[in-house]
Amino acid sequence: MITIYDIAKEANVSAMTVSRVINNADNVSDKTREKVESIIKKMNYMPNSSARSLVSKKTKLLSLLVTDIANPFFTSVARGAEDKAMQMGYQLMLCNSDENVEKESKYIDMLISTRIDGALIAPANDSSQKSILKLSKYNIPVVLIDRHIKGLKCDQVLSDNETTTRRLMEHLIQQGHKKIAIINGPLDIATARERHQAYCDTLTLYGLVINPNLIQQSHFFHDSDFSDAIQQMFQLPTNEQPTAIFATSNFLGINTVKSLKKHHIKVPEEVAVVCYDGVPNYTDSELFLTAAEQPSYHFGYMGAQMLIERIENTAPEEPRTIVLPAEFNIRASSLHKIE
Amino acid sequence: MITIYDIAKEANVSAMTVSRVINNADNVSDKTREKVESIIKKMNYMPNSSARSLVSKKTKLLSLLVTDIANPFFTSVARGAEDKAMQMGYQLMLCNSDENVEKESKYIDMLISTRIDGALIAPANDSSQKSILKLSKYNIPVVLIDRHIKGLKCDQVLSDNETTTRRLMEHLIQQGHKKIAIINGPLDIATARERHQAYCDTLTLYGLVINPNLIQQSHFFHDSDFSDAIQQMFQLPTNEQPTAIFATSNFLGINTVKSLKKHHIKVPEEVAVVCYDGVPNYTDSELFLTAAEQPSYHFGYMGAQMLIERIENTAPEEPRTIVLPAEFNIRASSLHKIE
DNA sequence: TAAAATAAAGATACCGATAACATTATAATA
DNA sequence: TATTATAATGTTATCGGTATCTTTATTTTA
Numbered sequence: 001m002i003t004i005y006d007i008a009k010e011a012n013v014s015a016m017t018v019s020r021v022i023n024n025a026d027n028v029s030d031k032t033r034e035k036v037e038s039i040i041k042k043m044n045y046m047p048n049s050s051a052r053s054l055v056s057k058k059t060k061l062l063s064l065l066v067t068d069i070a071n072p073f074f075t076s077v078a079r080g081a082e083d084k085a086m087q088m089g090y091q092l093m094l095c096n097s098d099e100n101v102e103k104e105s106k107y108i109d110m111l112i113s114t115r116i117d118g119a120l121i122a123p124a125n126d127s128s129q130k131s132i133l134k135l136s137k138y139n140i141p142v143v144l145i146d147r148h149i150k151g152l153k154c155d156q157v158l159s160d161n162e163t164t165t166r167r168l169m170e171h172l173i174q175q176g177h178k179k180i181a182i183i184n185g186p187l188d189i190a191t192a193r194e195r196h197q198a199y200c201d202t203l204t205l206y207g208l209v210i211n212p213n214l215i216q217q218s219h220f221f222h223d224s225d226f227s228d229a230i231q232q233m234f235q236l237p238t239n240e241q242p243t244a245i246f247a248t249s250n251f252l253g254i255n256t257v258k259s260l261k262k263h264h265i266k267v268p269e270e271v272a273v274v275c276y277d278g279v280p281n282y283t284d285s286e287l288f289l290t291a292a293e294q295p296s297y298h299f300g301y302m303g304a305q306m307l308i309e310r311i312e313n314t315a316p317e318e319p320r321t322i323v324l325p326a327e328f329n330i331r332a333s334s335l336h337k338i339e
Numbered sequence: 340m341i342t343i344y345d346i347a348k349e350a351n352v353s354a355m356t357v358s359r360v361i362n363n364a365d366n367v368s369d370k371t372r373e374k375v376e377s378i379i380k381k382m383n384y385m386p387n388s389s390a391r392s393l394v395s396k397k398t399k400l401l402s403l404l405v406t407d408i409a410n411p412f413f414t415s416v417a418r419g420a421e422d423k424a425m426q427m428g429y430q431l432m433l434c435n436s437d438e439n440v441e442k443e444s445k446y447i448d449m450l451i452s453t454r455i456d457g458a459l460i461a462p463a464n465d466s467s468q469k470s471i472l473k474l475s476k477y478n479i480p481v482v483l484i485d486r487h488i489k490g491l492k493c494d495q496v497l498s499d500n501e502t503t504t505r506r507l508m509e510h511l512i513q514q515g516h517k518k519i520a521i522i523n524g525p526l527d528i529a530t531a532r533e534r535h536q537a538y539c540d541t542l543t544l545y546g547l548v549i550n551p552n553l554i555q556q557s558h559f560f561h562d563s564d565f566s567d568a569i570q571q572m573f574q575l576p577t578n579e580q581p582t583a584i585f586a587t588s589n590f591l592g593i594n595t596v597k598s599l600k601k602h603h604i605k606v607p608e609e610v611a612v613v614c615y616d617g618v619p620n621y622t623d624s625e626l627f628l629t630a631a632e633q634p635s636y637h638f639g640y641m642g643a644q645m646l647i648e649r650i651e652n653t654a655p656e657e658p659r660t661i662v663l664p665a666e667f668n669i670r671a672s673s674l675h676k677i678e
Numbered sequence: 679t680a681a682a683a684t685a686a687a688g689a690t691a692c693c694g695a696t697a698a699c700a701t702t703a704t705a706a707t708a
Numbered sequence: 709t710a711t712t713a714t715a716a717t718g719t720t721a722t723c724g725g726t727a728t729c730t731t732t733a734t735t736t737t738a
Contacts, residue, residue, distance in 0.1 A: 001396075001477070003724055014688045019726060027686060044476060046451045050392040051724035054693045057340075059389065061453075064433075069408075070418045072621070079409045082433055091449060094403075094421055094433045110430060112385045114400075137383060138340070250621075257623040267623075282411070282589075282618035283627065284596035284606075342694055353718045358696060368716060390694035393723045 002045045010043065011036045022047055053115065061116045062307060063093040064300070065107055066145075067124060071222065072279050073250060073296045074122065077145060080300025081120055088308050090117070099124045099220065105131040112138050118307040120300070122146045125188040141310040143303045147190045148321075155310060157303045157322045161191055164292045164326045165198035165246070166205075168274045171290070171330065172244045173206050176338040177272060181214035181233055181242035183226060183252050192220075195248045195276060214242050222251050230259040243338055244272040250279050253289050257333065268336035278329065290334035292326035299324060341384045349382065350375045361386055392454065400455045401646060402432040403639070404446055405484075406463060410561065411618050412589060412635045413461065416484060419639030420459055427647050429456070438463045438559065444470040451477050457646040459639070461485045464527040480649040482642045486529045487660075494649060496642045496661045500530055503631045503665045504537035504585070505544075507613045510629070510669065511583045512545050515677040516611060520553035520572055520581035522565060522591050531559075534587045534615060553581050561590050569598040582677055583611040589618050592628050596672065607675035617668065629673035631665035638663060 004022075008015040013032060020028045021036040028036075039045075053059045064081050066074040078094065085092045093116065097104035104124045108131040111119060118141045121132065129149050135142050136154075144156040172180055182199045185192040196215075203210050213236055216229040234241055245260075247253035253275030260267055267273050278293035302322055309315035343361075347354040352371060359367045360375040367375075378384075392398045403420050405413040417433065424431045432455065436443035443463045447470040450458060457480045460471065468488050474481050475493075483495040511519055521538045524531040535554075542549050552575055555568040573580055584599075586592035592614030599606055606612050617632035641661055648654035 001724095004726095005724080015724090016689080016726080017687060020687090023726085029686060032686080044473070046448065046477070048393070048724050049453045050389040050398065051693090052726080053389040054387070054393060054695085054724080055726045057693085061432075068418070069421070070414055070619075072414075075409055075411075075414045078433065079407070079435065082408070082435055086434075086446075091453065092433050093400075094417065094431050095425075096418065096421055107425075109385065114388045114430065134383070138385070254621055254623065261623055279621035282593055283622060284593065284600055285627075288622065288624075340694095343696095344694080354694090355696080355719080356717060359717090362696085366716060371716080387694055390723090391696080393694080393725085394696045396723080 002043050007036065007039055007043060007045055011039045059115050059117055060090050061093060061114060062090050062304065063095060063111050063116045063119045065095040065097060065104065065119060065121045067097050067099045067122060069094060069096055073277055073294065076296035077300035080297035081304040084301045084304035090308065097124050101125065101127050104128055108134060112140065116140060117311045120145055120303045120307055123149055125186065126150065127188065141307060143307040145299050145303050149190065153319050155306045155320050157299050157324060159191065159294055160323045160325055161194035162198045164276065165195045166202045167328060168246060168276065168292055169199060169202040171334060172272060172274060175272065175334065175336065177244040178208055179214065179240065179242045180244045180246055181216065182246045182248065183216045183218060183256055184248045185220040186217060192248060199246060211240060213240060218252060220249050220251065224251060224255055226255065227259045227262060231263055234263065234265060242271060247273060247275045250275065250277040253291065257289060267333050272334040272336055274334050286331070288332050290331045291329050293329055294326050295324050341382050346375065346378055346382060346384055350378045398454050398456055399429050400432060400453060401429050401643065402434060402450050402455045402458045404434040404436060404443065404458060404460045406436050406438045406461060408433060408435055412616055412633065415635035416639035419636035420643040423640045423643035429647065436463050440464065440466050443467055447473060451479065455479060456650045459484055459642045459646055462488055464525065465489065466527065480646060482646040484638050484642050488529065492658050494645045494659050496638050496663060498530065498633055499662045499664055500533035501537045503615065504534045505541045506667060507585060507615065507631055508538060508541040510673060511611060511613060514611065514673065514675065516583040517547055518553065518579065518581045519583045519585055520555065521585045521587065522555045522557060522595055523587045524559040525556060531587060538585060550579060552579060557591060559588050559590065563590060563594055565594065566598045566601060570602055573602065573604060581610060586612060586614045589614065589616040592630065596628060606672050611673040611675055613673050627671050629670045630668050632668055633665050634663050
């Protein structure tokens, strides 16, 4: 492996001069610079980042720690984060926690050892706080994505859970729905908690009752199954049965519609469905599910930008929170007025 | 930042003893080990990977260089690769080349500087060879994914382009189609070239004519647009117009169906469509497009495994090629017999 | 022209770990 | 008990860069 010393010897200069050349220091004569540069090219020299990092204490490495890159929301976040990282000269490491705090913690330990310059994290749940604080102990800045953690002060890019939920609910209420169910993720995840709260608040705001039988918790994975929960709701006395369902995530939305179909319940005629977050359209036809679509690419892009600003000390000291608005796409799944 | 020396001082031992403890060397007394371990825990010490790498010449870093992580094929590849990498104690860096050789080359330079232990690459096209050879110059093993490069000897995980194409074509031919168009990516990409070849071979095999008017090149991006190409084909004399289309990638398939729809051409009644590779189903209904679905997760998983074997010298010297079979899903888009 | 200022390059130590060898303490053997 | 073998620990050099200080060469100023 070629080092700075090989170049130095070949060019008849000191290693320090070579270092100056590759770092574009200004106190190198043009003649020397040209000579060194030509030898670097000839010998195909590339500086060793480990050696550099050891001295500089910077790795130019960021990490994106999400629950599952295969969730299209995070796929797009990754793309955005990577674009910004590359643009700013950073590389991005990918980690999937599977919403598992132990796995997440193991990753974070690895990331600390790697001495990444910063981390973009969509935490598994509230108890991720411990691992994240560990990063802080190592002065590794963190930007939270999508899910914040109560009591944890750091930069974050979040969705406007309150407004977006309310607007989805209002859409249903305007269509005449009074018995609206919610299918949600675990309440130890901020997004689930806030969407739950906003769901309750909106019902109250419009003078509707909050029926615990219409509140179901599942999880946010792709294969969340709550066929039983659905069935249960539709075995309630008729006056309790929901006429609309609010699903709090892309996969929950899809699986809700699938479950309903399985139980031969017609959407939207018998029950309307709205969904927080959307999915890419890989079909030739229009999408079916009414969704508040999040600008997921920007979650990653803005997140990476904030992170790099933090790393490079160009950010204000006070932690910043960016709230990105969703885009509402009213579609067939909720287009059926009831009286 | 806490180092091995801080631990050593606190434990009243030499740095080397601490190093032995963290590396689980067997020649450390239990008493010493316990003492050191407790101090490591107390002081929250984590070894510095840069320092380790500098000595060991191993970074435990892999890279996944694909054209676009947002393409569901590569998303799934990434998930598979990451799973295997994590399992084996490696971390995965993510790079998107956007099928751009310059961008790809820039990435590869960064990866060399980072001294990654190995790279999983889906090359932009044939001229990626130069950059990939550069990696070899630095003894960084490469596993090619999905796209191989002629003349480049290395481990690879590929699709069976010949068989899969032939089977898709045969399916069409069995339905009575004689005028089959192909919508393909650029021919400087191996997959496109091989699918093109297999398309021609299959036509010949069944005694059908190869009509250049029915051979269209676009590209593999998400937003490939070939509405004009489609229109052109359907402005041919009736006896030349295709009754079926073979799209050589997931996005090409989707966009083909979309374009046809735009031109009010009915699928499958007026033209059947089959597609190489599929997409995840994010809808409640059955997918429409007949597709040869690739086990993308395994492309990544197996690729990472081969790569790690190569890195850790447990692989046979001779480069290996793994060919993963596709799964055929005949769906509505091609289910219409013609006489 | 001598003294001071500036530019260009070199020497050395260090970043944080580990490999290789050296030393000391302890146990086994003659 | 003296001698070896073995176990446990320490010392030093090194990985490939860069920060810092020093030296040498060149230019500017008085």
